Amino acid sequence: MLMFQSPPPTRYDLRFTIADIPIRVHPLFWLITLLLGASGDILLLPIWLLVIFVSLLVHELGHALAFRRYGQRSHIVLHFAGGLTIPEPVTWGSGLANVSLSPNQQIFISIAGPGAGFLLAGLVIGIVILTGGSVLTTWLLGILPLPLTAVLPFDSRILNLLVTLLLWVNIFWGLVNLMPVFPLDGGQVARNVLIQYDPLDGVRKSLWLSVIAGGIIALVGLIFFRSIFMALLFGLLAFQSYQSLQGRAMGF
Numbered sequence: 001m002l003m004f005q006s007p008p009p010t011r012y013d014l015r016f017t018i019a020d021i022p023i024r025v026h027p028l029f030w031l032i033t034l035l036l037g038a039s040g041d042i043l044l045l046p047i048w049l050l051v052i053f054v055s056l057l058v059h060e061l062g063h064a065l066a067f068r069r070y071g072q073r074s075h076i077v078l079h080f081a082g083g084l085t086i087p088e089p090v091t092w093g094s095g096l097a098n099v100s101l102s103p104n105q106q107i108f109i110s111i112a113g114p115g116a117g118f119l120l121a122g123l124v125i126g127i128v129i130l131t132g133g134s135v136l137t138t139w140l141l142g143i144l145p146l147p148l149t150a151v152l153p154f155d156s157r158i159l160n161l162l163v164t165l166l167l168w169v170n171i172f173w174g175l176v177n178l179m180p181v182f183p184l185d186g187g188q189v190a191r192n193v194l195i196q197y198d199p200l201d202g203v204r205k206s207l208w209l210s211v212i213a214g215g216i217i218a219l220v221g222l223i224f225f226r227s228i229f230m231a232l233l234f235g236l237l238a239f240q241s242y243q244s245l246q247g248r249a250m251g252f
């Protein structure tokens with residue numbers, strides 16, 4: 001999701017592989033996710049942790065499998081500010097290099113993360129409906145119908161929480177992640193679209209788009225979703241993009 005630097009390995013890292021893709025989970029991932037999910041309901045915590053872990057993993061696996069499609073190996077790190085899929089350099093002549101990817105291939109890789117989450121949500125909805133349950137539509141901002149609330153055919157508070165949280169995280173945050181703001185996946189998509197139209201100035205335009213869109217989403221988050229978290233996150237990302245613009249103008 002958020003692309004920051006990969007934290008250095010620790011002895012408490014959890015390591016495993018899925019489909020030959022190495023995965024490392026930094027211990028702070030568990031701690032920060034627990035803190036973000038802290039509420040009065042103790043039952044919610046393990047469900048929250050499981051949903052975030054699975055959803056983030058599926059998201060990053062989407063990126064990693066898309067990389068593989070273009071012959072690029074990668075590994076996944078889950079850390080305190082989300083997840084990263086990091087391409088691995090290949091031996092190239094006498095040195096190391098990354099496989100060179102066209103803008104359209106990079107767009108596919110960026111979309112594959114949220115796309116994998118939407119597929120997971122679709123699978124969950126399919127299972128709910130096949131077992132005789134139903135999924136209620138929530139009208140987001142009054143214009144966007146999203147299937148966010150599961151009604152299971154039997155009375156299980158834990159499963160209801162689990163399924164509804166899975167849908168929210170994968171659908172709602174998947175859409176948020178596609179907003180054209182750096183360093184979200186949507187920001188990478190916008191950059192790769194804009195540099196195709198304007199190779200010289202596309203990156204600068206995508207940073208301005210990131211500043212404006214980030215500012216608008218921070219306001220929408222605050223006013224319509226009453227989410228201080230969204231307001232702070234997008235306010236910070238907009239500010240970061242603005243700083244990158246200033247840096248470019250001064251020629252670093």
Ligand SMILES: [Zn+2]
Nearest residue numbers: 001113114185
């Ligand atoms: Zn992503």
